[in-house]
Amino acid sequence: MSGNEALARGAYDAGCRVAAAYPGTPSTEILEYTSQYKDMYTEWSVNEKVSLEVAIGASLAGSRSFCAMKHVGLNVASDALMTQTLIGVKGGLVIAVADDVGLSSSQNEQDSRYWGRFAHIPVLEPADSQEAYDMVKYAFDLSEQFDTPVLLRITTRVCHVKSIITTSGRVEKDSLGFVKEQTRLVMTPANAKHRIPFMHQREATMRDFSNTECPLNTIIPGTDTRIGYVTSGPAFLHVSESFPDAPVFKMGLSYPLPTDKIREFAATVDQLVVVEEIEPLVEIELKAAGINVIGKDILPLQGELAPNILRPAIAELLGEPIPQIEPDKRSGISVEVALPSLADGLFPRPPTMCVACPHLGIYYTLSKVKNTIISGDIGCYTLGAGHPWNAMDTCVCMGASMGVALGLDKGRAESDDNKSILAVIGDSTFMHMGMQGLLDITYNKGNVTILLLDNRAVGMTGGQENPGTGHNIHGEETQRIDFRKLCEALGVNPERIHEVNPYEMPTLFKAIRKEVKIKEPSVIITNQPCVLVDYYKNKPSFEVIDDKCTGCTNCLDIGCPAIMVTRRETVTKPNGSTKELAFVRIESAVCTGCDLCPKTCGPDAIIPVEGFTRD
Numbered sequence: 001m002s003g004n005e006a007l008a009r010g011a012y013d014a015g016c017r018v019a020a021a022y023p024g025t026p027s028t029e030i031l032e033y034t035s036q037y038k039d040m041y042t043e044w045s046v047n048e049k050v051s052l053e054v055a056i057g058a059s060l061a062g063s064r065s066f067c068a069m070k071h072v073g074l075n076v077a078s079d080a081l082m083t084q085t086l087i088g089v090k091g092g093l094v095i096a097v098a099d100d101v102g103l104s105s106s107q108n109e110q111d112s113r114y115w116g117r118f119a120h121i122p123v124l125e126p127a128d129s130q131e132a133y134d135m136v137k138y139a140f141d142l143s144e145q146f147d148t149p150v151l152l153r154i155t156t157r158v159c160h161v162k163s164i165i166t167t168s169g170r171v172e173k174d175s176l177g178f179v180k181e182q183t184r185l186v187m188t189p190a191n192a193k194h195r196i197p198f199m200h201q202r203e204a205t206m207r208d209f210s211n212t213e214c215p216l217n218t219i220i221p222g223t224d225t226r227i228g229y230v231t232s233g234p235a236f237l238h239v240s241e242s243f244p245d246a247p248v249f250k251m252g253l254s255y256p257l258p259t260d261k262i263r264e265f266a267a268t269v270d271q272l273v274v275v276e277e278i279e280p281l282v283e284i285e286l287k288a289a290g291i292n293v294i295g296k297d298i299l300p301l302q303g304e305l306a307p308n309i310l311r312p313a314i315a316e317l318l319g320e321p322i323p324q325i326e327p328d329k330r331s332g333i334s335v336e337v338a339l340p341s342l343a344d345g346l347f348p349r350p351p352t353m354c355v356a357c358p359h360l361g362i363y364y365t366l367s368k369v370k371n372t373i374i375s376g377d378i379g380c381y382t383l384g385a386g387h388p389w390n391a392m393d394t395c396v397c398m399g400a401s402m403g404v405a406l407g408l409d410k411g412r413a414e415s416d417d418n419k420s421i422l423a424v425i426g427d428s429t430f431m432h433m434g435m436q437g438l439l440d441i442t443y444n445k446g447n448v449t450i451l452l453l454d455n456r457a458v459g460m461t462g463g464q465e466n467p468g469t470g471h472n473i474h475g476e477e478t479q480r481i482d483f484r485k486l487c488e489a490l491g492v493n494p495e496r497i498h499e500v501n502p503y504e505m506p507t508l509f510k511a512i513r514k515e516v517k518i519k520e521p522s523v524i525i526t527n528q529p530c531v532l533v534d535y536y537k538n539k540p541s542f543e544v545i546d547d548k549c550t551g552c553t554n555c556l557d558i559g560c561p562a563i564m565v566t567r568r569e570t571v572t573k574p575n576g577s578t579k580e581l582a583f584v585r586i587e588s589a590v591c592t593g594c595d596l597c598p599k600t601c602g603p604d605a606i607i608p609v610e611g612f613t614r615d
C-alpha cells in the first residue's frame with residue numbers, strides 16, 4: 001500500500017465513522033481510499049476548513065472522525081483548529097496533514113509541525129506505510145486518552161511510496177452520542193478562558209508521556225557513536241540508509257518533544273545531529289534546553305534530506321573525504337542523486353495542459369488580449385503563466401485571484417488607468433475560497449472582469465467531484481450548483497454574467513473585450529468539461545497536410561501537447577530580417593479533435609484524419 005492507502009485503511013480499522021477532506025497533492029488519495037469503505041461516511045468538502053469542521057462535529061457527536069489535507073490546507077483550516085484545541089474531543093479526532101517536502105506540486109513548502117506547537121496538540125510522524133497504518137490507529141487512542149485532536153504529519157515520500165504492510169480488521173466503535181455541555185462546547189470568551197489552563201495541562205501531561213511511556217519514541221542502538229542522530233518521519237529512513245552503524249533516536253511522537261529522553265541519548269554519543277525536514281523546530285527546542293546539537297548549520301532548510309545530502313554533510317563534519325556517488329549499474333542513474341530531485345538521466349516531464357483541455361482556448365485568447373493585468377489562481381489553469389501563453393501576472397494561493405484583482409484595481413497608478421483587471425479562477429477554487437472574494441469585489445464596486453473556468457472537475461488533483469459536478473465522492477447524483485445564479489446572488493449584475501464555450505475563441509475574445517471596458521464587475525463563465533471526465537466525447541483526430549504547412553507557428557500558440565515540431569528553418573526576408581519557421585505534425589493517436597488548432601491555421605493545413613476510427 002501507499003502511505004495514503006495505509007492511512008485510509010488504518011482510519012477504517014480504528015473504527016473511524018466520518019472522514020472528510022478537500023483534495024490536494026500529496027494527500028488526495030487518502031479520502032479516495034476511505035470512500036471505498038461503505039460503513040464509514042466520506043465526503044469531499046468544499047475546502048479544508050469545512051472538512052475539519054465536519055470532523056469536529058462528528059467527534060462531538062461521539063464518533064471517531066478523520067480529516068486529511070495538504071499542508072496549505074491546514075492554513076485554511078487553522079481557524080477551526082485553534083479553537084477546537086480548547087474544546088478537545090468526544091470521539092477521537094485525527095487530522096492528517098501532508099507536507100509537500102520538495103514542492104512536487106505546491107505553491108510553497110511548509111512545515112506543519114509548527115501547527116502542533118501553535119495549537120498545543122500532539123504530532124505523530126510515520127516514516128513509511130506500515131507506520132502510517134499503525135500510527136493513525138494509535139492516534140485515535142491518543143486523541144481519546146488525552147482529550148485532544150491529534151496531528152499526523154506525513155510528507156510526499158510517505159504518501160506516495162508503496163510497501164507491503166500488515167493490517168488487522170476493523171474494530172467497531174459506536175458513536176457515544178452527543179452530550180450537551182455548553183461551558184465546553186460553546187467557545188464564548190467566558191467559557192474559552194477556562195479551557196486554556198486545561199489545554200496547557202494536557203500538553204504538560206503529554207510531554208511526560210512522550211518522555212516516558214510512549215512506545216513511538218525509541219533508540220536504535222549503533223556501534224559508531226561518533227554521531228548520534230535525532231530524527232523523525234522519512235528522514236529516519238534516510239539516516240538509517242546513510243549511516244547504518246550509527247545510534248538513532250527515532251521520534252514517532254515528535255511533539256511534545258521527548259527532551260529528557262533525548263538528553264539521556266546525547267550522553268551516549270560524541271555529537272548529536274538533528275535531521276529534520278524542513279524547519280529546525282526540534283533543533284531549536286533542544287538548544288533551548290541546553291543540549292548541544294548540530295542541525296541546520298550543516299543541513300539545508302529546504303527539500304528532502306536524502307542520502308546524497310546527508311552523507312557529504314556528515315563527511316565534512318567528521319573531516320572525512322566527501323563520498324563519491326556510484327551510478328546504478330542497470331540504469332546508469334545515481335540512485336542517491338535521484339532521490340531528492342529528478343536525476344539528470346531522466347527525461348524531463350514539465351507540467352503541461354492536457355491535449356484538447358478547454359483551458360487551451362482560453363489562454364490562447366488571453367495571450368491576445370492587450371493592456372490587461374491578469375490576476376491568476378491555483379489549478380491546472382495556473383499553467384497559463386507559462387509558455388506559450390504567458391497570460392498570468394500574479395498567483396498567490398487558492399481563491400486569491402479575487403482579492404488580488406480588487407487590490408490591483410484599487411491600488412493602480414495613474415499610468416495604469418488604461419489597463420483592465422482580469423481575474424481567472426477555476427470552479428473548484430471559486431467554491432473553495434473565491435466566492436467570498438467576488439462578494440468583496442461587488443460590495444466594494446471593483447472594476448474587475450472574472451473568468452470563471454467551469455470545467456466540472458477539480459482537474460489539478462485528478463478530476464474529483466465538487467458541488468459544480470452534480471455528483472458526490474461516490475459518484476451519486478446530488479444537487480449541482482448554478483454558477484450564474486451564484487454570481488448573481490453574490491451581487492453581480494445579471495446583465496454582466498455571460499456563459500461562453502471556450503473552444504469558440506472569437507466569441508470569448510469579444511466577450512472579454514466588451515466586459516473589460518464596462519466599469520462594473522462582470523463574470524464570464526466558460527462551460528466545457530475537463531477532458532479527463534468520463535463523459536468527455538472524443539471527435540475524429542486531426543492531421544497536418546505537410547505540403548500546406550507554411551511553418552507559421554500559429555497553431556503552436558495553442559500550446560496543445562499533441563502538436564509537435566518536425567523541422568525548423570530560418571528564412572531571410574527581403575528586408576534582411578530573419579524569421580523562424582516551425583513545421584508541425586499532429587499526434588493523431590492522442591488528438592481528440594477539439595478543433596482548436598484548425599482555427600489558428602491560415603493555410604488550412606490542419607484537416608480531420610479521413611476514415612479515422614478509435615479502438
Ligand SMILES: Cc1ncc(C[n+]2csc(CCOP(=O)(O)OP(=O)(O)O)c2C)c(N)n1
Nearest residue numbers: 024072378379380426427428429458459460
Ligand atoms: C489550500 C489548498 N488546498 C488544496 C490545494 C490543491 N489544489 C490546487 S488547485 C486545486 C483545485 C483546482 O480545481 P479547479 O479550480 O476546478 O481548476 P482546474 O484544475 O480544474 O482547472 C486544488 C485542490 C491547494 N493548492 N491549496
